[in-house]
Amino acid sequence: MVKRVSRSRWGRVFCLTLTLSLAAALLGAFSAGEGGQAKAQQPQMVLSGTAIGGKPGQGPLSKAVFNHQKHEAAVGNCESCHHTGSMDACSSCHTSQGSPEGGNIQLSEAMHSAQAKASCVGCHYQETKKKQCAGCHQFIAAGPKEGSCVACHKDPKAPAPAAAKPAQPEVVTIGSISKDYQACEFNHSSHVEMLQDYAKGALAKGFHTQPDTLCQGCHHHTPAGVTPPKCGTCHGKAFQKEDPRRPGLMAAYHIQCNQCHKAMGVDSPKATDCKTCHAPKK
Amino acid sequence: MKRRNFLGLAGAATATALAGKAQAAGGHSFDGYPNSYGVLFDASRCIGCRQCEMGCNKINSENVTEPWTTLPKKDPKAFDEKGLNATARTDASMYTLVNKYEPQALGGKTPVFKKAQCMHCKEPACASACFVKAFTKTPEGAVTYNGSVCVGCRYCMVACPWDVPTYEFNKLIPYVQKCHMCHPHIKSGKTTMPACVKACPMEALTWGKREDLIKEAWARISSVPGRYLPHVYGEREMGGTNWMYISNVPFAQIGLREDLGKTPAPEMTSGALGLVPLVACLWPVLLGGIWQITKWKDERAEEDKQKAVAEAIAQERAKAGK
Numbered sequence: 001m002v003k004r005v006s007r008s009r010w011g012r013v014f015c016l017t018l019t020l021s022l023a024a025a026l027l028g029a030f031s032a033g034e035g036g037q038a039k040a041q042q043p044q045m046v047l048s049g050t051a052i053g054g055k056p057g058q059g060p061l062s063k064a065v066f067n068h069q070k071h072e073a074a075v076g077n078c079e080s081c082h083h084t085g086s087m088d089a090c091s092s093c094h095t096s097q098g099s100p101e102g103g104n105i106q107l108s109e110a111m112h113s114a115q116a117k118a119s120c121v122g123c124h125y126q127e128t129k130k131k132q133c134a135g136c137h138q139f140i141a142a143g144p145k146e147g148s149c150v151a152c153h154k155d156p157k158a159p160a161p162a163a164a165k166p167a168q169p170e171v172v173t174i175g176s177i178s179k180d181y182q183a184c185e186f187n188h189s190s191h192v193e194m195l196q197d198y199a200k201g202a203l204a205k206g207f208h209t210q211p212d213t214l215c216q217g218c219h220h221h222t223p224a225g226v227t228p229p230k231c232g233t234c235h236g237k238a239f240q241k242e243d244p245r246r247p248g249l250m251a252a253y254h255i256q257c258n259q260c261h262k263a264m265g266v267d268s269p270k271a272t273d274c275k276t277c278h279a280p281k282k
Numbered sequence: 283m284k285r286r287n288f289l290g291l292a293g294a295a296t297a298t299a300l301a302g303k304a305q306a307a308g309g310h311s312f313d314g315y316p317n318s319y320g321v322l323f324d325a326s327r328c329i330g331c332r333q334c335e336m337g338c339n340k341i342n343s344e345n346v347t348e349p350w351t352t353l354p355k356k357d358p359k360a361f362d363e364k365g366l367n368a369t370a371r372t373d374a375s376m377y378t379l380v381n382k383y384e385p386q387a388l389g390g391k392t393p394v395f396k397k398a399q400c401m402h403c404k405e406p407a408c409a410s411a412c413f414v415k416a417f418t419k420t421p422e423g424a425v426t427y428n429g430s431v432c433v434g435c436r437y438c439m440v441a442c443p444w445d446v447p448t449y450e451f452n453k454l455i456p457y458v459q460k461c462h463m464c465h466p467h468i469k470s471g472k473t474t475m476p477a478c479v480k481a482c483p484m485e486a487l488t489w490g491k492r493e494d495l496i497k498e499a500w501a502r503i504s505s506v507p508g509r510y511l512p513h514v515y516g517e518r519e520m521g522g523t524n525w526m527y528i529s530n531v532p533f534a535q536i537g538l539r540e541d542l543g544k545t546p547a548p549e550m551t552s553g554a555l556g557l558v559p560l561v562a563c564l565w566p567v568l569l570g571g572i573w574q575i576t577k578w579k580d581e582r583a584e585e586d587k588q589k590a591v592a593e594a595i596a597q598e599r600a601k602a603g604k
Binding site: 114141241251255 | 327329330331332363475482483484485488489490494498501505506507508509
């Protein structure tokens with residue numbers, strides 16, 4: 001039972017003060033926002049962390065470029081990252097070698113831990129679980145990969161990669177079992193267009209560093225800029241002793257289609273509706 | 283049989299029983315047949331298409347010689363999606379079936395499928411319960427059934443913790459029916475792997491050596507942390523099974539018992555059953571001996587009495603004769 005306590009006079013004074021101060025703060029914020037409009041052209045950039053190999057542009061890795069303003073807008077509250085409530089720099093507790101104040105978690109770990117909520121990589125990993133990303137990202141393990149460093153540790157002066165448009169077929173005809181069923185017509189371009197539509201946000205654009213990164217969701221192991229081989233080039237018989245992790249061709253197709261549709265919440269066609277892809281022969 | 287021979291035999295039997303019991307109690311362990319084969323089921327991959335059921339029915343209903351490994355032929359239309367539910371069990375007309383669950387772990391609406399069949403235990407409870415040795419754990423991994431010796435007691439059905447063996451209650455000459463991991467078909471060269479595995483379009487079923495499958499299971503679990511539960515069902519359950527499961531939802535929510543423990547079923551009964559020969563051999567000797575001693579004592583007492591009476595009579599007669 002919650003017992004209701006009637007407000008005392010002091011309570012009223014406190015409430016009034018609170019309301020007044022809130023109003024003042026709001027007004028202040030508004031005027032600051034007016035002033036900030038001019039600065040919006042120049043997003044607030046923070047170059048954070050230890051540059052591995054020297055100053056920006058001088059070594060294999062530059063300092064990470066962090067757009068504070070965009071992140072502030074995206075997460076909504078400061079505590080998402082400033083998990084202690086203090087607005088001090090991360091490195092004040094998470095020193096490069098770790099300190100007891102920071103739970104002996106080094107700065108690199110605080111930034112790159114894939115399982116932590118407040119770390120850069122951890123928070124971004126959570127983002128990949130959204131339906132429009134999960135199709136490809138479900139197969140990609142959490143944490144930084146080789147080659148993904150430059151997504152953050154980039155030289156701000158370096159030229160942006162050319163927006164190449166890899167050649168791609170409209171329809172892919174899959175006829176592996178065309179002896180028994182009609183060949184399956186896979187609408188390649190509509191799949192690509194849909195994925196491009198999902199990945200047009202700033203977050204996806206920032207991290208899909210190559211123009212054909214998106215292609216690698218299905219054409220895994222094919223380096224960017226190379227025409228992918230046919231699935232059957234690598235996927236053949238099932239359960240090969242030398243490589244148990246590699247599915248046979250039948251499973252490679254079905255896993256690719258079904259797992260992606262499942263993760264992205266695509267209900268049609270149903271996974272058990274064989275005839276939509278494998279139409280009976282006339 | 284002479285008394286001496288009987289006692290000698292009884293003594294030998296007792297000694298054997300005692301030795302057997304000591305062995306069972308002292309660090310009994312069977313690590314399973316090396317290089318035995320098994321199957322790994324991945325619940326996160328299964329889409330519930332029931333191709334495995336169709337494959338199983340096809341191979342086990344056509345050109346099978348033994349009546350106890352023959353299933354009735356089913357129409358492919360019988361394996362439609364509407365037939366899927368969470369409660370169905372294998373019956374005498376099928377060796378395997380797919381169950382559909384809507385686990386709480388995924389919000390109670392997303393379906394997760396599980397294929398049910400014989401787990402092919404490393405130390406099968408059915409085989410240990412069977413007193414005519416109708417079940418065999420083959421070195422290849424499968425637990426097979428020989429209907430020619432079966433007496434129909436159905437102890438195997440009671441013993442199995444996964445309710446796998448089923449009975450042909452509707453037949454005049456009934457047999458127990460249970461998945462044999464396509465052991466006869468692989469032996470005869472009809473197929474290279476169980477028909478269900480071959481039919482699976484998602485490779486939700488993986489065929490291989492048990493040791494390799496365990497490695498593969500853990501490799502999948504660790505490849506994307508958080509996708510699977512860190513548990514390979516069947517690696518240790520009931521002493522280990524040759525059919526194993528990995529899942530993205532708790533096993534209890536897809537109808538797999540989590541209360542079974544790691545002790546193989548035969549080990550639980552071997553202590554008590556090991557005592558049976560001891561009781562059977564020692565007790566007759568012991569009770570017979572007691573009876574014999576009592577009888578000797580009575581005889582001796584009777585003899586003494588007769589003797590005393592005879593002596594007394596003789597004395598009395600001698601006195602009277604004087």
